């Protein structure tokens with residue numbers, strides 16, 4: 001028993017792009033009774049994301065891309081987000097965001113700084129997300145970005161003042177959690193908090 005929990009079995013229900021697992025476990029309740037429960041876990045992670053900020057001009061870089069989960073929910077199909085990518089096995093999240101920033105935004109990063117690690121959706125997803133802030137200047141924008149066409153990516157790069165990005169959060173145009181959190185962090189950092 002680990003914290004009153006004992007795993008009975010773990011079964012893979014589906015393994016196509018990501019793996020969906022069913023975990024059956026015993027839970028000991030506060031009153032000493034025991035119950036057997038099942039929970040499904042989607043292994044769509046880990047991931048890493050970065051918000052590059054140019055402190056001289058007060059601008060940030062974001063990406064706009066197709067997100068089918070938002071589409072099937074009746075939002076989207078395009079979401080404005082911080083650049084992000086899956087951390088491949090054996091990779092370091094900092095290395096992942098440097099690669100993704102080149103691939104998706106054509107941008108080199110400086111002063112990369114980890115701000116948080118979090119679970120965006122712990123009730124259903126095992127994804128752990130590593131969040132970074134970074135600095136860039138116009139001279140660091142050496143490529144077009146766009147992502148990997150062979151994998152279907154068509155990523156548009158957006159540069160705007162941090163104040164405008166925050167206005168898009170308030171208007172509901174930016175609805176991606178990691179992006180809202182990073183923009184809030186950037187605002188706090190700008191305010192010296």
Ligand SMILES: Nc1nc2c(ncn2[C@@H]2O[C@H](COP(=O)(O)OP(=O)(O)O[C@H]3O[C@H](CO)[C@@H](O)[C@H](O)[C@@H]3O)[C@@H](O)[C@H]2O)c(=O)[nH]1
Pocket residue numbers: 017018044045046047048049084085086100127148151152153178
């Ligand atoms: N064939 C196939 N390809 C997929 C599928 N799901 C994603 N892909 C492709 O896999 C690639 C993933 O690109 P990344 O840049 O590595 O990841 P991401 O989609 O930006 O995801 C990041 O952000 C997500 C949302 O916040 C995070 O959930 C994720 O962990 C990661 O950080 C993209 O080319 C995408 O089209 C799928 O079900 N089938």
Ligand SMILES: [Mg+2]
Pocket residue numbers: 083084085086100104
């Ligand atoms: Mg990506």
